[in-house]
Structure formats: structure tokens, C-alpha cells
Amino acid sequence: MIPELRRRAYLSAMQVASWLPRVALPFAAPSRPELLEPLQEPVGEAQPPAIAQPESPPVGDRPATVHPRLEVPRPKSQERNIRPVVSDEPQTPVPTPKIAMEAPPRFALQLLRAGHCAVLVELPTGEPLQGRDPAYLLLKDLLRAAGLPDSPQIIGQPVRWPLLSRGNMDQGPTAALEFVQSFVAARLEEQEPCSCLWLVGLPAIRFAGEADAGDYCRELQIEGIGPAWAVPGLELLMDEPVRKAELWQAMRRVKQRWMSQSE
Incomplete structure (x- = not known):
């Protein structure tokens, strides 16, 4: 499991602005209980439920972590499927140098x-x-x-x-x-x-x-x-x-x- 900072960087790279975990994630900020309750549909026109981002815990309650260099992580599924890129263009063979023979005298x-x-x-x-x-x-x-x-x-x-x-x-x-x-x-x-x-x-x-x-x-x-x-x-x-x-x-x-x- 990845820490909170690395998870946020990963979601930012995927352009995910709002998200809600289905289960409690290790090293993640605790979710508020009211966000996990099912929303009641209004009598009028149905509106799409608003997904609230979990609040960050106080600085004192947040576990101390080592801040690594900010990188965009790559999913493991993509890491397994990485293959070297092979160009379809024909490769020009490198000519083998020929040993020059001296011109024959006459x-x-x-x-x-x-x-x-x-x-x-x-x-x-x-x-x-x-x-x-x-x-x-x-x-x-x-x-x-x-x-x-x-x-x-x-x-x-x-x-x-x-x-x-x-x-x-x-x-x-x-x-x-x-x-x-x-x-x-x-x-x-x-x-x-x-x-x-x-x-x-x-x-x-x-x-x-x-x-x-x-x-x-x-x-x-x-x-x-x-x-x-x-x-x-x-x-x-x-x-x-x-x-x-x-x-x-x-x-x-x-x-x-x-x-x-x-x-």
C-alpha cells in the first residue's frame, strides 16, 4: 500500500479531483462517518450526489513520514506490460571495413x-x-x-x-x-x-x-x-x-x- 502523499500524486496524475475509498486505507486520513451514510434522494429533480474529499487530519495526529522526491508513480500493471520499442524501419547495416590491397606493379x-x-x-x-x-x-x-x-x-x-x-x-x-x-x-x-x-x-x-x-x-x-x-x-x-x-x-x-x- 502506498502512503497518502504518493497516493495523492498518483490520483493527480490521473486527473481525479474527488474520490472516496470503499474501505479504510492504511496510512490514509480518517474519513468522517457522515460521508459514508447513504444520501437521501430529494423529492424534486434528482441531483447527482456530491462527493466530498476527506479532510486532512490535524498535523499532530498525522504520522511522520519521509517526504520523498515527488514523482508520478506507475501502476504495477503497466510496469509488467512494458516492452522495448522496436522500430519497424529497416536498420542500415554497418559496412565492414575492407583491407585495402596495394595496386599491383606492372x-x-x-x-x-x-x-x-x-x-x-x-x-x-x-x-x-x-x-x-x-x-x-x-x-x-x-x-x-x-x-x-x-x-x-x-x-x-x-x-x-x-x-x-x-x-x-x-x-x-x-x-x-x-x-x-x-x-x-x-x-x-x-x-x-x-x-x-x-x-x-x-x-x-x-x-x-x-x-x-x-x-x-x-x-x-x-x-x-x-x-x-x-x-x-x-x-x-x-x-x-x-x-x-x-x-x-x-x-x-x-x-x-x-x-x-x-x-
Whole structure:
């Protein structure tokens, strides 16, 4: 049972201005006996009985109560029937973030064998080098200047990247590096040991030697393959002839690797 103050607040929330209890309520103000007697109907026009509100007991007779914070109570029947409100509107699914894959690099490489050296050369047009191509004629000049046969032997098919034009396979730079190094190592195991691997062109330097353009004309050491030499691309040498001077100077130092085995 609720105290008098809480009951009054509840009736006020229900907009009940007058009320009369049927039985004595605990903690309620006592009702006057004359209000409980049945009303006599007048001889004239019947009037609706007036419902008197019970008088509040004197302050001294009222039990001491703790005045809580005034709230509008909720009937227990309504509390039992409370259900969470479910919206009929379709919920927009939260998109799952996708892992962005790096764009696959594009290049074509050909592995050759010239004496005690192997040559991994960039194919400028993506097609195998032909006898009258200016790039191939320049490569022959480089091999003669290095004291190597100027008619290199082709080893395997060209490596063209990306491998697939479609699909979800990762073909980014890391995958290209692993593939090219595995390809070169496997092909060189099938050949006689070589003294040095030429990496001709930036794609060959980057995806076989894990280096970049800043390593032109430098010697590299590739794990699982051995010593290598970074050479600028054939087209770059033709477009910028001034690079040939630095290349010739570097060749004098590096060619001792294979010239000692030729003697």
C-alpha cells in the first residue's frame, strides 16, 4: 500500500479531483462517518450526489513520514506490460571495413645467361628482346665491355607482372618481390654457379634485389641468390647517355668477380 502523499500524486496524475475509498486505507486520513451514510434522494429533480474529499487530519495526529522526491508513480500493471520499442524501419547495416590491397606493379623481366654471369633484364616493351632492337644492341655492348659473351642464352619464359588480370589474389609489391626472387633462385639452381647476377632496370633491382634507383651501379648481396650488380635500365641509358660514364667506372671494379674465373 502506498502512503497518502504518493497516493495523492498518483490520483493527480490521473486527473481525479474527488474520490472516496470503499474501505479504510492504511496510512490514509480518517474519513468522517457522515460521508459514508447513504444520501437521501430529494423529492424534486434528482441531483447527482456530491462527493466530498476527506479532510486532512490535524498535523499532530498525522504520522511522520519521509517526504520523498515527488514523482508520478506507475501502476504495477503497466510496469509488467512494458516492452522495448522496436522500430519497424529497416536498420542500415554497418559496412565492414575492407583491407585495402596495394595496386599491383606492372613490369616484364627476362633472365639470361652470359658466361659466368646471369642477367635479369627489364623488357622495355614487355616483349622478348629482338636482334635489331636498340635496347638489345646496347645490352650486347655492355656485355662485350664486361668481357662476357655478347649472345646471352635465354633462361625460361619472361616474368610478366601481374600474373592474373582478375581475381582476389594479392599481387602487390611484396608478392611480386617474393615471386621474382623465388623464380630467379630456382632457375639459377638449374644452371652452373654464376659469379654475379646483373639486375638491369629498376623493376629488376626492386623486385629481385630489394633496392631502388639510389643503388644504381652498386653491388648488392641477395639472400638465397648471392652477389648482384644494379644497372640502370636500357631505355634510361639511351635517354640519358651521361649515366654511361658512371656505369663504365663501376664496371671496372665489379667485373673482377667474373674475370678471375675466366682465367
